[in-house]
Amino acid sequence: MAAPLAQLSDISSIAGVFRGRELTRKQRRLGAAIAPIDRWLEGGIPRGRISEFTGGPSSGKSSLGASFIIAASRAGETVAIIDLPNAFDPASIIAGGGDPRRILWVNPPICAQVGPRSPSILKNCLKAAELLLAAGGFGLIVLDLDLRRAPLPSSAGMRLARLAERAGSALVVLARRPLCGTFAALSLELSRAQTFFNRDHIKGQVLWPSPNHLPGPGGRIRTITAGIRPALFNGIEVAGLISRNKLGPSARTVQWHCLTAPMEPSARREDGLSRAPASRA
Amino acid sequence: MLSGRRIACLLVKSLPLAAHSRATPELREAAFAVSLGTGTRAPLGFVAPAAARMGIVAGMTVAQGRAVLPDLIVVPRAPTLEQAAAAALFDVATSFSPLIEVAEPGKIFLDLAGLATLYGPEQALALELAHRARKVGVAPTVGIAASKSVAALAAACGPLRVIDPGREAEFLDWLPLEMVLANPELEARLERLGIRRLGDLRHLDAAELGGRMGPEALSLLHLLRGDRDDALICAPAAEEFIEGMDLEYGLEGLEPLGFILRTLLERLCARLRIRGLSAGALRLSLALADHRRDERQIALAAPTHEVRPLLGLLLLALEKQPPLAAIEGAILTAQPSHPRPAQNDLFLPPTPAPERLQTTLARLAALCGPDRVGTLLPANSYRPEALERHPFAPPPPSPQPSAPAAEFNRMVIRALRPAHEVEVLCARGLPEFVRGEGISARVVAMAGPWRRQGEWWDRPATGGFARDYYEMVLSDGAIYRLYHDLATSRWFMDGIYD
Numbered sequence: 001m002a003a004p005l006a007q008l009s010d011i012s013s014i015a016g017v018f019r020g021r022e023l024t025r026k027q028r029r030l031g032a033a034i035a036p037i038d039r040w041l042e043g044g045i046p047r048g049r050i051s052e053f054t055g056g057p058s059s060g061k062s063s064l065g066a067s068f069i070i071a072a073s074r075a076g077e078t079v080a081i082i083d084l085p086n087a088f089d090p091a092s093i094i095a096g097g098g099d100p101r102r103i104l105w106v107n108p109p110i111c112a113q114v115g116p117r118s119p120s121i122l123k124n125c126l127k128a129a130e131l132l133l134a135a136g137g138f139g140l141i142v143l144d145l146d147l148r149r150a151p152l153p154s155s156a157g158m159r160l161a162r163l164a165e166r167a168g169s170a171l172v173v174l175a176r177r178p179l180c181g182t183f184a185a186l187s188l189e190l191s192r193a194q195t196f197f198n199r200d201h202i203k204g205q206v207l208w209p210s211p212n213h214l215p216g217p218g219g220r221i222r223t224i225t226a227g228i229r230p231a232l233f234n235g236i237e238v239a240g241l242i243s244r245n246k247l248g249p250s251a252r253t254v255q256w257h258c259l260t261a262p263m264e265p266s267a268r269r270e271d272g273l274s275r276a277p278a279s280r281a
Numbered sequence: 282m283l284s285g286r287r288i289a290c291l292l293v294k295s296l297p298l299a300a301h302s303r304a305t306p307e308l309r310e311a312a313f314a315v316s317l318g319t320g321t322r323a324p325l326g327f328v329a330p331a332a333a334r335m336g337i338v339a340g341m342t343v344a345q346g347r348a349v350l351p352d353l354i355v356v357p358r359a360p361t362l363e364q365a366a367a368a369a370l371f372d373v374a375t376s377f378s379p380l381i382e383v384a385e386p387g388k389i390f391l392d393l394a395g396l397a398t399l400y401g402p403e404q405a406l407a408l409e410l411a412h413r414a415r416k417v418g419v420a421p422t423v424g425i426a427a428s429k430s431v432a433a434l435a436a437a438c439g440p441l442r443v444i445d446p447g448r449e450a451e452f453l454d455w456l457p458l459e460m461v462l463a464n465p466e467l468e469a470r471l472e473r474l475g476i477r478r479l480g481d482l483r484h485l486d487a488a489e490l491g492g493r494m495g496p497e498a499l500s501l502l503h504l505l506r507g508d509r510d511d512a513l514i515c516a517p518a519a520e521e522f523i524e525g526m527d528l529e530y531g532l533e534g535l536e537p538l539g540f541i542l543r544t545l546l547e548r549l550c551a552r553l554r555i556r557g558l559s560a561g562a563l564r565l566s567l568a569l570a571d572h573r574r575d576e577r578q579i580a581l582a583a584p585t586h587e588v589r590p591l592l593g594l595l596l597l598a599l600e601k602q603p604p605l606a607a608i609e610g611a612i613l614t615a616q617p618s619h620p621r622p623a624q625n626d627l628f629l630p631p632t633p634a635p636e637r638l639q640t641t642l643a644r645l646a647a648l649c650g651p652d653r654v655g656t657l658l659p660a661n662s663y664r665p666e667a668l669e670r671h672p673f674a675p676p677p678p679s680p681q682p683s684a685p686a687a688e689f690n691r692m693v694i695r696a697l698r699p700a701h702e703v704e705v706l707c708a709r710g711l712p713e714f715v716r717g718e719g720i721s722a723r724v725v726a727m728a729g730p731w732r733r734q735g736e737w738w739d740r741p742a743t744g745g746f747a748r749d750y751y752e753m754v755l756s757d758g759a760i761y762r763l764y765h766d767l768a769t770s771r772w773f774m775d776g777i778y779d
Contacts, residue, residue: 035686057759062779066693076678077630085695089776090657091665092693100658102675106645107653128645135641137633146695195754197728233728233752235692236760236778258690260752260778 030140030170032067033074040240040254041186044068045172046247047139048165049185050157052173059190060238062087063258065142065174070098077139080104080132084125085146106132110147122148126156133163133171144174157183178243187244193255196234235259285446287394287403288511289377289410290432291370291421293387297327300362303369303418303548304526313354316343326358361525361612368523369417369552371516376413376555377406382429382513387421390429392513407441417551426452428511430504434460453505454480461504467497479505522560522615524549531570531607535599538608542595543588545613550586553617559584559639561618565595568610575604580651582672583642584618590640593647629678642673663735664746666700666775692778694762700775703763715755715763717774722755730765743768752778 031044038044045051045068053061070093072079079102081088086107090100108124125143132141141164152160161183164171173180178187238258242250293299297315302308312332316323321344328337335350346353367386374381380392393406400406407423414421424435426444434456435442444452456479462468471494476482482490482502491499524545532538542565553560563579579594620636633641645654652670660667703717712724729751736745748764755761760778765771 031686032690033684033686034690035688037690038686057757058778060690060692060779062695063690063692067690070691074684075630078632078675086698087695087777088657089694089696090668091659092691094659096691096693101656103656104642104673104675105655105657105670106649108649109653124648127648131641131644131648135633135637137631137638139630192758195726195760197726233760233778238690256690257688258692260692 028168030068030077031071032064033071034067034256036254036256037064037067037240040242040252042248045170046185047170048168049247050161050164050171050173050180050183051186051188052175052178052180052184053188053190054175054178055190056176058236059192060236060240060258061174061188061190062144062146064188064190064238064240065144065172066092066096066098068140068170068172069093069103069142070096072140073099073102075139076102078102078104078137079140079142080106080138081142081144082106082108082125082128082132083144084108084110084148085144087144087146104132104138122152122156126152126160129160129171130163133160133167133169136167136169138167138169140170140172142172142174145179146174146176148175148179149177151179151181152183154181154183157181184244185246186242189241189243191239192236193239194237196236196257196259198232198234233260286392286427287425287446288427288429288432288513289391289393289407290424290426290429290436291374291389291391291410291414292424292433292436293366293370293419293421294437295327296363296366296387297358298329299387299419300359300366301356302329302420303366304359304362304544306418308354308356311354312337312350312352313356314339314346315358316355317358319357321347325355359527361527361610365524365548366419369548370414370419370421372522372552372556373410373414373417373419373421376557377410380513380515383516384429384433388433390432390513393425403443404441407443411441413555416555418548428507429513430511449507450480450483450505454478454483456480458501461501462497464497467494470494471498520617522549522552522617523612524552525610525612527568527610528608531609533607535596535603538599538611539592539596541611542613543592545611546588546591546595549613549615550588550591553586553615556617557620558617559586559620560591560615562616563591563595564614564616565598566612566614567604567608568612569604570607570609571605573606575608577602581643582646582651582654583639584620585640585643587640587643590643590647594643594651597647597650626678632675632678638673663733665733666696666698694776695779696776697774700764700773703772703774705763705765705772712751712753712763715753715761715772715774720755720757720774722757724753725756726754728752733764 028047029044030047031038053064055061069079074097081103083105088105093100093103106128108128129141129143132138157180160171235258238256240254242252244250301315310331312335313329314325314332314337315327317326322342325337325339325341325343325346328339332350332353337346337350337353343355346355363386370387370389371383374389374391377396378391378393382390384390396406400409403425407425410423422436422440424432424442426432426435427446427449431444431449431453435444437460458468458471458477458479461479479501483505485502487499487502490502526541526545560581561584562581565577565579567575569575577598579598585591620639642654655670656673658669658671660669701717703715703720705712706714712727714723730749732749734745734747739745747767749767750762750764753761753763761774762776763772763774766773
């Protein structure tokens with residue numbers, strides 16, 4: 001009896017094979033494939049629930065959302081992004097290794113651009129989210145409400161939460177401040193802790209293969225008034241706080257690096273960027 | 282007779298009446314007639330059963346009919362509606378069997394070979410045929426027999442009539458000659474000889490009958506003896522689905538037109554549904570009061586046979602560009618498309634069901650506009666803002682080796698579309714302050730410039746574009762991407778790192 005059980009334990013370590021109890025959607029999570037984030041969130045964001053990532057401009061919330069999009073699309077899941085501010089950049093997803101063919105982009109009109117039938121900003125956005133959740137089969141749906149300041153109406157939040165639970169899709173809301181209130185199972189507050197310029201490596205990770213070509217020592221923000229102008233933007237350090245968590249402990253914090261610099265020497269060349277003459281620096 | 286072969290006949294006895302009843306369901310129980318012209322002197326060509334019971338007969342003029350029955354509804358003959366009704370009947374037959382012959386509009390034969398395993402006994406099959414025909418708005422009679430001729434006679438006899446194999450003679454013998462013969466003169470001649478039913482011909486000599494009564498009488502004998510050549514002459518399936526309606530008066534507003542379009546779409550989608558197809562593209566042709574036609578091609582994000590999203594797209598197109606005159610008729614054409622089949626894997630992530638995904642995409646396109654839904658990809662250009670939208674068609678999931686988790690997160694940019702023009706104040710050639718719509722902040726830190734240039738090969742006169750890109754941390758706390766257009770010396774902000 002013990003031998004078959006041991007064999008079953010071995011089988012469950014194979015990707016895509018899981019135990020029956022793991023099918024319970026409340027316990028299943030969608031990971032970001034970023035080690036510090038997955039550790040912080042105990043495996044990822046919950047499926048069938050609303051998670052909201054909040055923070056001001058350049059806080060790293062969109063990058064965090066993109067990490068989940070990239071991970072889900074790489075795993076073969078179908079992803080939808082409802083892009084109210086029309087800010088979705090597919091090049092960033094491709095650069096991160098995501099599969100853009102699995103990402104459905106929906107850009108609801110902000111004003112009455114399609115006639116009197118669509119007068120409201122939020123109405124179209126929520127309707128689009130409801131249609132996608134009702135369709136089923138989407139592993140992740142990202143609702144980008146960066147323009148939105150006021151909280152969602154409770155009826156809308158409840159409807160989205162119910163539909164997400166029924167569909168088993170992870171619903172992520174990106175916003176500058178918490179919008180979903182009690183209907184969010186997970187609420188993350190993000191902020192920028194540090195900005196990196198001119199780093200050739202961070203924590204052992206090589207960012208640029210030829211640091212000799214870069215002016216300045218790097219490491220800290222240099223202001224213009226100090227007379228030293230950095231020339232390479234590496235990224236930021238993001239500080240995250242779990243401000244609400246219905247499925248686990250809250251108030252946990254984490255810090256991770258969110259980098260624009262290439263992980264591979266060829267990546268910057270793929271971007272099509274070329275360095276300006278050194279005389280301008 | 283051909284042994285083992287079974288043929289069904291779908292018969293609409295009066296297609297003009299059936300076409301009007303299909304377009305206007307209120308007419309089904311009403312006393313109405315179809316006139317062959319306009320005006321009160323036009324003859325009534327077809328009379329509905331309710332009107333016939335009140336004494337109206339075909340051949341009366343409209344005025345005579347109204348004198349007999351003042352409430353008589355008279356509608357003109359509508360070829361568009363008749364074609365659509367005949368096509369709907371064809372769709373019903375196609376949904377059962379690929380071997381179909383259209384004998385005449387409203388009369389279709391189909392080969393039933395192999396259908397018994399799907400539908401069970403022939404009575405059940407006849408019921409299903411009638412049921413499916415009602416779904417598309419027509420009510421044909423159904424006859425099933427071993428040959429075309431007998432099946433047609435069976436269909437003419439009753440709503441659902443199945444002639445069991447070997448019992449054709451029993452059925453044919455009692456048929457009155459008036460049901461079989463279209464020639465009243467021959468019928469009278471045979472009646473004078475005491476021949477009133479088809480069975481009375483059975484024992485006559487074929488050569489004698491042909492010599493005295495002509496080939497028409499001889500064909501009756503062949504029918505009776507099962508000697509007729511009953512091969513099906515199959516027709517190819519329709520490439521387009523067309524539904525139309527002519528209006529009695531011009532419609533000015535879009536709201537009443539919406540009701541007309543909904544009716545057309547309901548009929549169109551019912552036909553597509555029974556064929557297992559979806560509308561891949563829509564074409565709307567409006568007949569205007571000034572004798573012009575307004576033709577529109579409606580782009581669909583994904584094939585669908587749902588009425589609501591298609592109606593939304595049609596109204597969207599009409600709202601964007603309203604017709605220039607009152608509308609007196611509408612013809613809707615759908616290009617059929619096969620839904621994408623898919624098989625999910627037990628060990629791979631679930632994907633949206635193709636049918637539901639197509640419907641959802643069509644609804645989203647109706648909600649947001651067709652150019653706002655799809656897959657967004659970078660275009661083959663050196664301009665970072667250049668994007669292409671493709672129809673969303675996710676590939677089937679495939680097993681991926683799980684990659685080790687990374688320690689770093691990739692930073693993405695939130696695009697500003699279109700790029701905001703800003704004013705950048707420089708000191709000693711370096712940006713120091715950024716001012717624009719909704720922004721006024723000092724430059725705290727900066728990276729760049731990174732030069733991006735291109736399209737000089739396409740536009741040698743202007744030299745293409747050349748930009749210097751900067752990443753700037755401004756005093757408002759955000760990190761922006763700006764570029765300096767070297768050709769125009771203007772500054773633009775095209776994204777925020779987030």
